[in-house]
Amino acid sequence: MDSSGRIERALTAAFARAEADEPPPQLIAAMRHAVFPGGARVRPSLCLAVAGACGDDAPLLTDAAAAAIELLHCASLVHDDLPCFDNAPLRRDRPSVHAAFGESVAVLAGDALIVLAFEALMTAAHVVPDRIAALHLILTRGVGMPHGIVAGQAWESEPGAPAERCRRAKTGALFVAATMCGAISSGASPTLWSALGERLGEAYQVADDLLDAIGSHEESGKSGGRDAALGRPNAIAELGVDGAARKLRQLVEATVEAIPPCAGRNVLSDLVRFQAKRLVPQQLGKSAA
Amino acid sequence: MDSSGRIERALTAAFARAEADEPPPQLIAAMRHAVFPGGARVRPSLCLAVAGACGDDAPLLTDAAAAAIELLHCASLVHDDLPCFDNAPLRRDRPSVHAAFGESVAVLAGDALIVLAFEALMTAAHVVPDRIAALHLILTRGVGMPHGIVAGQAWESEPGAPAERCRRAKTGALFVAATMCGAISSGASPTLWSALGERLGEAYQVADDLLDAIGSHEESGKSGGRDAALGRPNAIAELGVDGAARKLRQLVEATVEAIPPCAGRNVLSDLVRFQAKRLVPQQLGKSAA
Numbered sequence: 001m002d003s004s005g006r007i008e009r010a011l012t013a014a015f016a017r018a019e020a021d022e023p024p025p026q027l028i029a030a031m032r033h034a035v036f037p038g039g040a041r042v043r044p045s046l047c048l049a050v051a052g053a054c055g056d057d058a059p060l061l062t063d064a065a066a067a068a069i070e071l072l073h074c075a076s077l078v079h080d081d082l083p084c085f086d087n088a089p090l091r092r093d094r095p096s097v098h099a100a101f102g103e104s105v106a107v108l109a110g111d112a113l114i115v116l117a118f119e120a121l122m123t124a125a126h127v128v129p130d131r132i133a134a135l136h137l138i139l140t141r142g143v144g145m146p147h148g149i150v151a152g153q154a155w156e157s158e159p160g161a162p163a164e165r166c167r168r169a170k171t172g173a174l175f176v177a178a179t180m181c182g183a184i185s186s187g188a189s190p191t192l193w194s195a196l197g198e199r200l201g202e203a204y205q206v207a208d209d210l211l212d213a214i215g216s217h218e219e220s221g222k223s224g225g226r227d228a229a230l231g232r233p234n235a236i237a238e239l240g241v242d243g244a245a246r247k248l249r250q251l252v253e254a255t256v257e258a259i260p261p262c263a264g265r266n267v268l269s270d271l272v273r274f275q276a277k278r279l280v281p282q283q284l285g286k287s288a289a
Numbered sequence: 290m291d292s293s294g295r296i297e298r299a300l301t302a303a304f305a306r307a308e309a310d311e312p313p314p315q316l317i318a319a320m321r322h323a324v325f326p327g328g329a330r331v332r333p334s335l336c337l338a339v340a341g342a343c344g345d346d347a348p349l350l351t352d353a354a355a356a357a358i359e360l361l362h363c364a365s366l367v368h369d370d371l372p373c374f375d376n377a378p379l380r381r382d383r384p385s386v387h388a389a390f391g392e393s394v395a396v397l398a399g400d401a402l403i404v405l406a407f408e409a410l411m412t413a414a415h416v417v418p419d420r421i422a423a424l425h426l427i428l429t430r431g432v433g434m435p436h437g438i439v440a441g442q443a444w445e446s447e448p449g450a451p452a453e454r455c456r457r458a459k460t461g462a463l464f465v466a467a468t469m470c471g472a473i474s475s476g477a478s479p480t481l482w483s484a485l486g487e488r489l490g491e492a493y494q495v496a497d498d499l500l501d502a503i504g505s506h507e508e509s510g511k512s513g514g515r516d517a518a519l520g521r522p523n524a525i526a527e528l529g530v531d532g533a534a535r536k537l538r539q540l541v542e543a544t545v546e547a548i549p550p551c552a553g554r555n556v557l558s559d560l561v562r563f564q565a566k567r568l569v570p571q572q573l574g575k576s577a578a
Contacts, residue, residue: 023435024450027443031434079400084392103373104446107396108439111368114400115433118407122429125422132422133414140411144404145320146312150397154316157393161313 003048006059007041010067014120018112030101030109031116034074039092039221042275043178044070046200049271050182050193053264058131062185064124065135068117069178072139075113076149076174078106085153086226093221114143134184142177149173156232163233171208172201195258200272203251207279209235210244215281245280252276292337295348296330299356303409307401319390319398320405323363328381328510331564332467333359335489338560339471339482342553347420351474353413354424357406358467361428364402365438365463367395374442375515382510403432423473431466438462445521452522460497461490484547489561492540496568498524499533504570534569541565 001009015035019028044066051062081088081096082103089099098106121139125132143149152170155161176197180190211219212227213236227234235244255276256269290298304324308317333355340351370377370385371392378388387395410428414421432438441459444450465486469479500508501516502525516523524533544565545558 018434021435024440024443024447026447027440028434075400079396082393082396084396104371105443107368107371107373107399108443111364111399111403112434112439114403115429115437115439119426119429119433122422122425125425129418129422133411133418136411136414137408140404140408143400144408145307145317145401146310148404150401150404151313151316154313154394154397158313158315 003045004041006048006063007044007066007070008038010044010063010120011035011038011070014067014071014116017119017123018116026101026105027108027112030078030097030105031112033094033100034078034097034109034113035071037092038070038074040275040278041070042204043073043174045271046175046197047178047182047185049264049268050179050196051186052182053259053262053268054183054186054188056186058128058185058187061124061127061131061135062182064121064127065139065181065185066178068121068139069142069174069181071113071117071120072143072149073174075110075117076143076153078113079110080153082106086230088222088226090222093218128185128187131184131187134190135181138177138180138184138190142173147173166233167205168198168201171205172198175201175204192260196255196260196268199251199255199258200275203248203255203276204279206235206244206248206251207276210241210248210281211279212236213244214241219281248276248280292334293330295337295352296333296355296359297327299333299352299409300324300327300359303356303360303405306408306412307405315390315394316397316401319367319386319394320401322383322389323367323386323398323402324360326381327359327363329564329567330359331493332362332463334560335464335486336467336471336474338553338557339468339485340475341471342548342551342557343472343475343477345475347417347474347476350413350416350420350424351471353410353416354428354470354474355467357410357428358431358463358470360402360406360409361432361438362463364399364406365432365442367402368399369442371395375519377511377515379511382507417474417476420473420476423479424470427466427469427473427479431462436462452527455522456494457487457490460494461487464490464493481549485544485549485557488540488544488547489564492537492544492565493568495524495533495537495540496565499530499537499570500568501525502533503530508570537565537569 047066047069056062078097080086081091082098088096097109141148145151147169152166155166176194179193179197183190183193212224255272259265259268336355336358345351367386369375370380371387377385386398434440436458441455444455465483468482468486472479472482501513544561548554548557
């Protein structure tokens with residue numbers, strides 16, 4: 001089964017547990033809306049790719065970790081779109097969760113997805129029990145305090161927050177978790193793999209800033225220009241469009257260089273370049289990717 | 290060390306990880322505000338009491354589970370108080386988290402406390418590794434879908450929701466998790482202990498409804514009369530004050546009877562009666578406790 005099939009199967013298995021025994025219909029519908037159909041599944045694909053490069057000797061454990069990462073990512077988007085944060089009406093070209101189901105259901109959907117993520121991981125604990133605590137702690141570090149997604153979202157609203165730290169926590173931390181989980185689930189040392197996640201997270205953030213500033217609605221699937229409207233630190237405000245595009249090119253190369261020596265190095269390099277190309281707004285595509 | 294000391298020590302240890310390395314100051318302050326100083330710590334005390342009755346052969350694991358339960362409880366209160374739910378200005382006789390820190394920080398504080406709860410449990414995985422997955426899955430069941438706190442909160446806003454199921458999920462599920470975790474952390478079978486959690490959860494819900502309806506501000510530490518104002522299903526609307534007080538007396542006796550045969554049965558019975566007495570509004574105290 002290819003990566004995409006493995007990820008969707010693992011997400012579906014996680015939902016099967018949440019959906020058992022007639023759950024509250026609005027909440028489960030909102031959770032589904034947040035996760036299916038998905039975006040590019042960039043983070044779980046990265047997790048699977050790193051696992052593949054490390055031998056992937058426990059694929060069910062890898063799949064559970066990948067599903068957990070995607071569920072945590074989706075949870076963060078649901079809460080990030082809330083009226084008290086971005087107040088975003090659109091996500092993936094459809095109404096955001098709070099726009100479709102109301103604010104209270106959206107808060108609960110985010111909460112429930114966080115819990116479901118950890119549950120999805122732990123139901124695979126029996127596959128290789130002595131890898132589970134390390135996987136779990138890498139995930140909590142990626143989303144929790146003091147360095148994970150919630151910290152990044154909090155930095156965004158702190159006056160005088162360090163921009164670099166904010167970005168690293170908000171975007172980089174879950175990329176780092178994805179690469180490190182891929183290594184741990186396959187019995188490899190995770191430390192070699194964190195730099196790849198860091199570089200990819202930085203590249204992704206710059207690409208996202210470019211999409212927000214100059215991408216078409218079709219490319220981003222959401223309302224553009226929000227960084228500028230909300231006065232948030234972003235690469236365009238710092239470097240201009242050309243400078244940001246240049247930085248993105250450098251970061252993609254740095255990402256490729258951060259791949260540790262391994263059997264799957266070529267496959268991983270191709271994946272990084274493919275993702276980079278996909279993320280760059282078409283009007284810059286030729287030069288940046 | 291007594292139960293209270295163990296619980297505060299475990300909560301403080303969990304915060305030490307979240308507070309390392311200069312976290313976003315508003316968010317960490319909001320998380321602290323939600324957890325310290327605590328309420329009665331009913332659920333973690335219950336977890337420790339059950340563990341004690343089962344031998345408590347791995348106290349550090351029990352303490353971590355108890356801290357996780359309390360953190361999940363505090364997280365649910367933070368989100369439940371939000372403007373889109375109860376819009377409660379007060380909690381434990383102080384401003385609620387969103388009233389003190391704003392709505393966006395309150396959403397993030399709830400999220401971060403959920404993550405911290407699971408992290409607190411997993412950092413004790415090494416104590417007895419083969420008990421950790423069962424503990425974790427009991428916790429996710431207590432807070433997640435389809436039967437945990439988030440499901441209970443969602444049922445509250447579903448038209449025509451089954452009142453009994455709503456209450457069991459919103460209050461009972463975490464009491465059940467507390468008793469079952471106490472058993473598992475001590476190597477005992479959890480199934481014998483779920484009935485105690487269920488009965489105690491029911492008793493607690495009726496006591497909470499009584500406090501909301503007729504308790505003084507000093508007793509509840511929050512604004513009263515919210516069930517009636519929000520039209521939520523509650524024991525007073527169903528049974529009247531006298532009927533609810535009668536039901537509470539019956540539930541306390543049913544709770545004591547639900548304690549399985551064990552060495553610590555008397556200690557547990559005393560704890561249940563003590564908690565029941567503490568929870569009953571003073572004007573009913575003599576007859577109900």
